[in-house]
Amino acid sequence: MQSTICAKASGQGGAVALVRLSGPDALVLTHTLTAKTLILEPRRQTFCSLYDGKSVLDKALVTYFRAPHSFTGEDVVEFALHASPYIVGRLLELLCRAGAVPAKRGEFSQRAFLNGKMDLVEAQGLCDLIASGNKAAHRVAMASLDGKLSEKLGEVKTKLTDLLAQIEVRLDDADEEMPPLCSDSIRQTIEDVLTSIKTLTDTFSVGRLMKDGLKVALVGAPNSGKSSLLNALVGFDRAIVTDQSGTTRDTVEEAIEINGHKIVLTDTAGIRSHALDLAEQEGIRRSRRAMEKADVILFVLDASREIITEEQALWTDIQKQQKRTILVLNKCDKAPAPVPALENTATYTRVVVSCKKGEGMDELKKVLTAPLQAVATDGLLISHLRHYEELLRAQTELEGALLQIDQKAGGEIYAEHIRGALAHLKDLLGEVTPDDVLDVIFSKFCVGK
Numbered sequence: 001m002q003s004t005i006c007a008k009a010s011g012q013g014g015a016v017a018l019v020r021l022s023g024p025d026a027l028v029l030t031h032t033l034t035a036k037t038l039i040l041e042p043r044r045q046t047f048c049s050l051y052d053g054k055s056v057l058d059k060a061l062v063t064y065f066r067a068p069h070s071f072t073g074e075d076v077v078e079f080a081l082h083a084s085p086y087i088v089g090r091l092l093e094l095l096c097r098a099g100a101v102p103a104k105r106g107e108f109s110q111r112a113f114l115n116g117k118m119d120l121v122e123a124q125g126l127c128d129l130i131a132s133g134n135k136a137a138h139r140v141a142m143a144s145l146d147g148k149l150s151e152k153l154g155e156v157k158t159k160l161t162d163l164l165a166q167i168e169v170r171l172d173d174a175d176e177e178m179p180p181l182c183s184d185s186i187r188q189t190i191e192d193v194l195t196s197i198k199t200l201t202d203t204f205s206v207g208r209l210m211k212d213g214l215k216v217a218l219v220g221a222p223n224s225g226k227s228s229l230l231n232a233l234v235g236f237d238r239a240i241v242t243d244q245s246g247t248t249r250d251t252v253e254e255a256i257e258i259n260g261h262k263i264v265l266t267d268t269a270g271i272r273s274h275a276l277d278l279a280e281q282e283g284i285r286r287s288r289r290a291m292e293k294a295d296v297i298l299f300v301l302d303a304s305r306e307i308i309t310e311e312q313a314l315w316t317d318i319q320k321q322q323k324r325t326i327l328v329l330n331k332c333d334k335a336p337a338p339v340p341a342l343e344n345t346a347t348y349t350r351v352v353v354s355c356k357k358g359e360g361m362d363e364l365k366k367v368l369t370a371p372l373q374a375v376a377t378d379g380l381l382i383s384h385l386r387h388y389e390e391l392l393r394a395q396t397e398l399e400g401a402l403l404q405i406d407q408k409a410g411g412e413i414y415a416e417h418i419r420g421a422l423a424h425l426k427d428l429l430g431e432v433t434p435d436d437v438l439d440v441i442f443s444k445f446c447v448g449k
Ligand SMILES: Nc1nc2c(ncn2[C@@H]2O[C@H](COP(=O)(O)OP(=O)(O)OP(=O)(O)O)[C@@H](O)[C@H]2O)c(=O)[nH]1
Pocket: 220, 221, 222, 223, 224, 225, 226, 227, 228, 229, 240, 241, 242, 243, 244, 245, 246, 247, 248, 249, 268, 269, 270, 271, 330, 331, 332, 333, 334, 353, 354, 355, 356, 357
């Protein structure tokens, strides 16, 4: 017998709080708090008193959703209460005393998934939607939640299932009554599917950045103007700026939004070989760590002076990271920026700025977000590592199938690869995902969702 679960579904603050109750006893439990004669018509809000013993706990709007026409597919009752932490806490206590159990993280969504209300990709889209704090993340989540991504994956799955059925039927056809399949047409179907999958896997690098934000490290020699740049980009005095070399010790992180994209900037300690003290030494270690964790490195140079040996060395280190790097030639108000004599600069974008005058900031912002802006607004994107990995595995299986076909292997050999690819697609959609994996996925959701 399935338990009936309850939790607060709304966030902190506000005037109204929402408590959700789901499971076979949802109505019975609700009646322990209301007048027994109260009739809750499905999908209609009913204004009624909720009782704590003989006294009224709250006057609330109560909505009943009859199974299977609810979010979870079970009987659900939602209570819109006055958002007093006492009322919410007491209602949950009363419901649990009457037999409900507190919902685990993501348990409502997990039940919705198990009852076939949505697949795993849609469920993860829902989780992302709740977490989305900007336009880009919202867009990625919405494409996943509204089923567009699942639809695409479903199409691919159907093509492979049909192909497999045709191959298998011939494998079972011992008397060879069926006309043989043309290997060119099998090849074509597999190649079409591979193209669809690759189109999706190619979006991962951008999809991930749109969902999680772009991590940008500001690195360079002391006094080049990294902290000034951070301040100019965030629009307020976030980091300490002085004319002393080695001002910044600890990393300073601040998130901003540029054209609907989340950008997380990290200002770092200037890197030089002779740190003055232990704190600066540790600061420099942290600068290097920030550089390793970043998606994009802004190499800030004081372009009013010649480039120094330490900057040359740092440039070599930056190149080893093999990351998108932007050369920021700062202090252009002081002197015309001489082009620094760095190796391989041709492959990197250069932006000339003056943090003091605020010049070049728009250009820098544009360059920073260019790869994210370039994505078609209606295109599907994948943003979860799990999705990416399953698709890559399916891709490998299909490439294996093509190889076998080229080597004129028997149908049973390449059919095995197609079966493998299908298994990865089903896993992605949650059709064959083991319970413990599901528990891990849903535990990343919030309570009440
Ligand atoms: N003229 C001019 N001075 C600037 C500009 N940007 C920064 N400065 C000055 O350069 C000095 C160092 O600036 P910071 O932003 O502290 O440099 P930093 O790279 O963070 O230095 P560390 O924290 O020591 O690594 C300060 O005196 C700033 O006012 C600029 O665009 N033009």
